Amino acid sequence: MTAGDQQQNGAPFRQPPTGPRVAPQPQPSFTAAPRSPVQQVTDGYPAAFRWRRMASVIFFVGIMLSGGIRAYRDLSRPDAWSFWKDQYVSPSLSSVLVADAALGATGGTRAVLAVSGRIGPAAAIWLRERINESNLRIGDVVLLSSPGGNLEQGVLMGEIIRAHGLATAVGVVDKDGRIRPGYCASACVFTFAGGQTRYGLDGSALGVHRFTSKAEGEDAVADTQRVTGAILGYVTRMGISSQVIEAMSETRDIRWLDPQEAEAMKLVTAPLKPL
Template sequence: MSADDCQDGAAGVYRSSPTGPRVMPPQAPQGGAPPPEASRRWVGGHPSQGLFRPSFWSVTIFALLLSGIGIRAYRDLSRPDAWDYWRETYVSASMTASVIPAIDIDGSGQSRRALAISGRIGPASAGWFRDQLDKAHLSNGDVVLLSSKGGSMDQAGIMGETIRARGLATAVGTADMSGRVRASSCASACVLVYAGGKPRYGIKGAMLGVHRFTWKEPIDNPVAEAQRMQGMVLGYMTDMGVSSAIVEAMSQTAEIRWLSQQQALAMNLVTTPVDPR
């Protein structure tokens, strides 16, 4: 029998190979294990028409991870300051600001640009304050006018350091757009902002109030925390050139203690008294 007869007799089962003898072409498997693709579980029939069905454990692990993230987020947002920070950052700031093109705060006849800020110092006030300074385009020697009952001590310290880094002066007061300055009040954490100025103008009739700092939330060791905070305030005030006597004045009362101008001068809290008449 010829090779052609053998090929024809087998109904074309064999075919010639370009590099060797005739070989059997690939055929579909008959029975046995299905191909790897068939072992997967698909939703919707054919693999091209459905979605891969995840295993029970993968779903469980994903749910646990998601719940862990949710719990941590809830704990963070459940803190009162977290909601205040979110509101101040994205909704409405707790302080307001206005730019005064020119004021003669010390009666020297030299006009200075000023930024007047007022309101409660909130948990996001430091970032807000930097933005306001950038928009106001204050330069070295310009003035920040303060009018506030206080608020966050940490934010106030950052605001004071920002004032010092930019070479700005501070005063407790307000001003209209004509540049006329009026005395105001600055208490509690606001005093830390005021201390950042160089010089620190003491407008006649302006009020500076200090008191012992307190906490909104309960803490484990109030005595240790009070000592830590007192040390921090002492270090800050010393860096700003204010006498350590101010820390003693703060620690003596939980209520606001308004300093006379003579007391503020003796502590070097006020460096330049002025009478804007």
């Protein structure tokens, strides 16, 4: 009996018309390797562009690593962290701006930037930024209240004050915005010396003392001579008598100058009476 006879008689096919039934072969399974971030970024772009994009990414990573290494080297210096902390984290100085302050019985009114605190390793940069933010004009006043601190920064602060044509005074601002007597000692005196006009508020005090060198032996002598020469040149340019250097050299403790001495040294140029 043929296959056709079986179909006609209702009998099922023992074999399909197209031949024996064959089970499908299993397909091999695999998982694609994950793409890198660079591949994800460059997918869908021409090959040349992808290479340029990849080169840019590599260049950026190199710059970041280079900057990190440079920052690490900078921070590894003994004084680097102190400088960064004083400039960005917790400045040693603080300020208050009084837009229209009365300087004294005969001083009139001016904008006053009251600066107080210890002079730290980044004090000069800090002061320059505060002066710029305050929009101080020639003749406005930087009011100082400080025990001193970094000698070099104190001198630089004085240079900045002179470059802006500002005056200086010693004192503090009370809660009502009025100027009250204060004190300025050690490195603060050189900041005060930068004033185009240097007001001497009655009751305020200026204190000087001998500076010390961290070097030893012959290096200490050479360092002291170098610093003394630099300080003498600075006070001379500011119109101050060399007598202030003599007063400094007399003691390692603070010597408070009386008003007559300060005027005789031309450290104070405009005495004022408090209100």
